[in-house]
Amino acid sequence: MLNKSEWILCPVCKNKTRLKIREDTELKNFPLFCPKCRQETLINVF
Template identity: 55%
Template sequence: MLEKYWIKCPICNGKTRVQVFYNTVLRNFPLFCPKCKLTHIIDVEKLEIIIKNSEKQKEGY
C-alpha cells in the first residue's frame, strides 16, 4: 500500500487539507492554507513543491 503525505503550506509550514502519494503529479494546483488564509498555485512532483503564484483569499463569493 502506498504511503500518504500531507502537503504543507510553503509559506507558514502549516498543514493543509491535501494528501498526496509519492508518485502524485499536480500541475497548477490551487492549494489553500487555512492558517495563513492564502491560496498558492503549485506544482508537485515526487513530493517536491514548486510555488508558481500566491494570492490572498477574497472575502465572500
C-alpha cells in the same frame, strides 16, 4: 501495494493543509489553499 501518503505543507507558513498526496500524485499549477494563513498558492508536485 502500499502507497505512502503525506500531508501537503503550506509553502508560506509551513503548516498542514487539508490535502494529502501519495507517492504517485502529480499536480501542475494546483491552487493550494491554507486554512491557517488563508493564502492561496499555486504548487507543482511530481
